[in-house]
Amino acid sequence: MFRELKDRLLELIFSRMFVLLAVIVILFGVLINRIFQLQIINGESYQNNFILKIQREKTIPSTRGKIFDCNGKVLAYDELAYSVTIADNYESSSTKNADMNDTISRLIRLIEKNGDKLVNDFNIILDKDGNFVFNVEDRALLRFLADAYGRTKIEDLKFAEKNATPQEVVEYLAGEKRFAIGQKKEVDGKEIFIAGEGYTKEELIKILTIRYAMSFNSFQKYIPTVVATGVSEETVAVVMENKEELQGVDIAEDTIRKYIDDVSMSPILGYTGKISQEELEALNMGKSADDDISERYEINDMIGKAGIEQVMEEKLQGKKGSKLIYVDNLGRITETAKAVEPVAGNDLHLTIDSDLQSAIYHIIEQKLAGILVDKIRNVKEYHASAGASADDIIIPIDDVYFALFNNNVIDFQRMTEPNAGLNEKEVYQAYLSQNAQVLEALKEELLNTKTPYTALTTEMQVYESYIVSMLSSKNLGILMSDEIDTKDETYLAWKAETISLNEYLNHGIARNWIDITRLTMDGQYSSSEEVYQALVDNIIEMLSSNTGFAKKVLKYMIRDEKILGRQVCMLLFEQGIIKGSQDEKEALENGGISAYSFLLDKIKKLEITPAQLALDPCTGSCVVTKAQTGEVLACVTYPSYDNNRLANTIDAEYYNSLTTDLSNPLYSYATQQRTAPGSTFKLVSAVAGLQEGVTTLSEKIDCVGLYNRVDNPRCWKRTGHGLLDIVGGITNSCNFFFYEIGYRLGTDVAGRYDSELGLGKLAQYAEMFGLSEPSGIELSESEPRISSEDAVRSAIGHGTNNFTTVGLARYVTTIANSGTCFKLSLLDNLTDASGNVLEEYTPEVRNKIEIPDSTWEAVHLGMRGVVENASAFRNFPITAAGKTGTAQQIASRPNHAVFVGFAPFETPEISIATRIAYGYTSANAVEVSRDVMKYYFKLEDIEEIITGEAKRPDSTIAGD
Numbered sequence: 001m002f003r004e005l006k007d008r009l010l011e012l013i014f015s016r017m018f019v020l021l022a023v024i025v026i027l028f029g030v031l032i033n034r035i036f037q038l039q040i041i042n043g044e045s046y047q048n049n050f051i052l053k054i055q056r057e058k059t060i061p062s063t064r065g066k067i068f069d070c071n072g073k074v075l076a077y078d079e080l081a082y083s084v085t086i087a088d089n090y091e092s093s094s095t096k097n098a099d100m101n102d103t104i105s106r107l108i109r110l111i112e113k114n115g116d117k118l119v120n121d122f123n124i125i126l127d128k129d130g131n132f133v134f135n136v137e138d139r140a141l142l143r144f145l146a147d148a149y150g151r152t153k154i155e156d157l158k159f160a161e162k163n164a165t166p167q168e169v170v171e172y173l174a175g176e177k178r179f180a181i182g183q184k185k186e187v188d189g190k191e192i193f194i195a196g197e198g199y200t201k202e203e204l205i206k207i208l209t210i211r212y213a214m215s216f217n218s219f220q221k222y223i224p225t226v227v228a229t230g231v232s233e234e235t236v237a238v239v240m241e242n243k244e245e246l247q248g249v250d251i252a253e254d255t256i257r258k259y260i261d262d263v264s265m266s267p268i269l270g271y272t273g274k275i276s277q278e279e280l281e282a283l284n285m286g287k288s289a290d291d292d293i294s295e296r297y298e299i300n301d302m303i304g305k306a307g308i309e310q311v312m313e314e315k316l317q318g319k320k321g322s323k324l325i326y327v328d329n330l331g332r333i334t335e336t337a338k339a340v341e342p343v344a345g346n347d348l349h350l351t352i353d354s355d356l357q358s359a360i361y362h363i364i365e366q367k368l369a370g371i372l373v374d375k376i377r378n379v380k381e382y383h384a385s386a387g388a389s390a391d392d393i394i395i396p397i398d399d400v401y402f403a404l405f406n407n408n409v410i411d412f413q414r415m416t417e418p419n420a421g422l423n424e425k426e427v428y429q430a431y432l433s434q435n436a437q438v439l440e441a442l443k444e445e446l447l448n449t450k451t452p453y454t455a456l457t458t459e460m461q462v463y464e465s466y467i468v469s470m471l472s473s474k475n476l477g478i479l480m481s482d483e484i485d486t487k488d489e490t491y492l493a494w495k496a497e498t499i500s501l502n503e504y505l506n507h508g509i510a511r512n513w514i515d516i517t518r519l520t521m522d523g524q525y526s527s528s529e530e531v532y533q534a535l536v537d538n539i540i541e542m543l544s545s546n547t548g549f550a551k552k553v554l555k556y557m558i559r560d561e562k563i564l565g566r567q568v569c570m571l572l573f574e575q576g577i578i579k580g581s582q583d584e585k586e587a588l589e590n591g592g593i594s595a596y597s598f599l600l601d602k603i604k605k606l607e608i609t610p611a612q613l614a615l616d617p618c619t620g621s622c623v624v625t626k627a628q629t630g631e632v633l634a635c636v637t638y639p640s641y642d643n644n645r646l647a648n649t650i651d652a653e654y655y656n657s658l659t660t661d662l663s664n665p666l667y668s669y670a671t672q673q674r675t676a677p678g679s680t681f682k683l684v685s686a687v688a689g690l691q692e693g694v695t696t697l698s699e700k701i702d703c704v705g706l707y708n709r710v711d712n713p714r715c716w717k718r719t720g721h722g723l724l725d726i727v728g729g730i731t732n733s734c735n736f737f738f739y740e741i742g743y744r745l746g747t748d749v750a751g752r753y754d755s756e757l758g759l760g761k762l763a764q765y766a767e768m769f770g771l772s773e774p775s776g777i778e779l780s781e782s783e784p785r786i787s788s789e790d791a792v793r794s795a796i797g798h799g800t801n802n803f804t805t806v807g808l809a810r811y812v813t814t815i816a817n818s819g820t821c822f823k824l825s826l827l828d829n830l831t832d833a834s835g836n837v838l839e840e841y842t843p844e845v846r847n848k849i850e851i852p853d854s855t856w857e858a859v860h861l862g863m864r865g866v867v868e869n870a871s872a873f874r875n876f877p878i879t880a881a882g883k884t885g886t887a888q889q890i891a892s893r894p895n896h897a898v899f900v901g902f903a904p905f906e907t908p909e910i911s912i913a914t915r916i917a918y919g920y921t922s923a924n925a926v927e928v929s930r931d932v933m934k935y936y937f938k939l940e941d942i943e944e945i946i947t948g949e950a951k952r953p954d955s956t957i958a959g960d
Helices: 002-013 016-041 043-052 096-113 138-148 166-173 201-215 233-241 263-269 277-283 307-311 354-375 397-406 422-449 458-472 489-495 501-510 528-543 547-559 565-574 582-589 595-604 652-660 678-691 726-731 735-745 755-768 805-816 853-869 922-936
Strands: 055-060 074-086 124-126 132-134 182-187 190-195 225-229 249-259 271-274 302-306 321-327 333-340 347-350 620-626 632-638 701-703 722-724 820-823 827-831 837-840 844-848 881-887 896-903 910-916
Touching (some): 074 096, 074 233, 074 263, 096 201, 096 225, 124 166, 124 201, 124 652, 138 277, 166 190, 201 225, 225 249, 249 263, 249 271, 263 307, 302 307, 354 595, 354 632, 354 910, 354 922, 397 547, 397 565, 422 458, 422 501, 422 528, 422 547, 422 565, 458 501, 458 528, 458 547, 489 501, 565 582, 565 595, 632 805, 678 726, 678 805, 678 853, 678 881, 678 896, 701 735, 726 735, 726 853, 805 820, 853 881, 853 896, 881 922
Antiparallel strands (some): 055 321, 074 225, 124 132, 182 190, 271 302, 347 827, 620 632, 620 910, 701 722, 820 844, 827 837, 896 910
């Protein structure tokens, strides 16, 4: 038996199978040994070698330079702060989106619980009605859409993407293929992912904002995205406590931009914010990926978004530092090596006197309030009588009541809340009842009555016009304006107001002008009648919760006394808009004081400001320069905004309130608003007339009132001024005199009148005064327009002349210094952080007007005569000179009020240009300019000039 076992064993050993098994065992042993070497003995070394291969360079942001005024007062600076960040260090899996969204949702609650705000640079926001709306337009909107849909260029957008509504963009980004912000839901037996399901609209947009920002770092996951900046210590503590459960979340030391607490400086300074994709491309243009990392902008950088912050971005930004980091395959930083420290940005010094700037802002506000108080009457409506002028326009008190709703001073949405006050509930219930009646009447009109637009009541016309505007808006896109054939007969009939809205909309459906895919429809509609019924249902549903439409209803409720003035005033108390004693409230409630008197008193005390009412006039501008150098001392626009609430992290609610504010506080009335200059242009005409030889210093022209060489325009003094020379023509602002100058400029050697000839000569001299191009100031400025119509009327500043206030400031500065036309500047110098001057910014001389001293003397004397005749300057301790101007833009609104001037007359130190749009009479602009001179030359105590109360008009001007 033993031999048999031995033989079998030998047979096995020498068999091929045994050899194969032996080889396998040996190889397996070698493999185990190798794994042991790799994992146990040398594992740490190999892991480190692997990590070392993933090397990255990370930038360290620099501190932005300070901005100072001409007196060394700090206007803008960086302040150390903490930011909450989140990095995408999540492993790819089927639950990645859900995990990230859950973390972000919890993080948002922690941040907001302590009163801190999230970074909000997403271009879709929620409006007051809870609808998604774009907060950018034109090219900026197209760039956003291209980024949202992953298109490199705007031109790559598909038609549907280019015309997408905000709701569609949100649904796309929140959809399962992108950020998957929502939940699955069973629909018709199938599980379907519903974007936004399980979240409120507010929650959805906040999460989407963060996910969208994170997506720009998708190829650099080691770079965190800032969620909130300038957060409180409480938020820092709670985030750090919960850091283990908040994957990717961290606290970072950061800086935030702070500005002087003075809204008058905001339009000049601007504000900073997170760079957009379009701005990133523009700022990096000409820079390659191989350039020094400190020279390139990145997607998380903060840059100047407006004003001087934007214009001087690269001077203020500083130089970034950098550090070498090592990251693992998930983008997590594992080690930091050498670092290069950042270099602080340069400091910018302005020519602006911030105290003067602030004073002028308050002077304008006081004057605007004074004009309103002077024009408000205790009547319901104003109807111009035959022969009434623009000066006769009054403001009915009902317009004031409505303005408080129309410009969102009274928060309509708050009236709907459970904790609304007694008057809020009372007014809201009255509105609900009236609104239901209006909607029922509209539905009947749209479906059955079908009254031609022109035959409707004014109220119903307003409602139907609003419907068309709503359907055509970019945010809804139901009535597709781009698809409408503007030569179509039915369209033309609608524009002519001869057909009903029913007919117009039905025709729109037939011609595919209505995008039915954007209607909420039950089931499949097969006929145009059913589609129209669905459209009407959608219209009524949308109007029922539309704040804009609600305002239309409220206007007629005030007119019909379904809402009383007393109730409106009590709403101001209940919503904390104004303060008042209990006695004051009781007097208002029991009739001890009328709503008219009460509200007028609040406007007088500036508890309700002109900007809040947004009635004519509610805006103004004033630019002051050094007459001999072209340096800008003040560039004031009213109203303004708080740039601290837009810097770093935009306060979305505040920004939305600014964009919907009817007084347009984000618009610079000093540099962007253009209006006719009125009689201030007569100084150009005077110089042109003298230099072209069509008049002389000694010639006298006989003003008889009616000018009959053309189509019978009249002088403002209908009986005529009699004989006037050039000085008298300017002093008396004689239209007849300058009609004649305009006519002569357009008369050729053969005695034939040619308006184009006259316009060409006027344009030539306007160009000499810098009126043909922007002033040179380092802010966004509208292009001026020299008149191209009617030489006779253009000579008195009408025609199509349109100039900015800052353009008029350069013009009068050139007159004050007798011919040196500067490129205006508000920059003084640039220094490094140690105060060493790097650059000087002296205003550049654009051109010099070489004309005889006698011509300048005549112009100056004429301007001196204007001021001597102005009752506002009676007994003024400093000699000043100036020219008034009144310009009509539309007959149904007051005239624009303009004044340009300089002082002292003998040795001009400052020049000034003031405009009050729809300010009735130039006397009001004169009074503002006078008070500015009082402040600048310290002629009165500040408390006497800036009283904090309305200043009613106190002077007159005999014609313009």
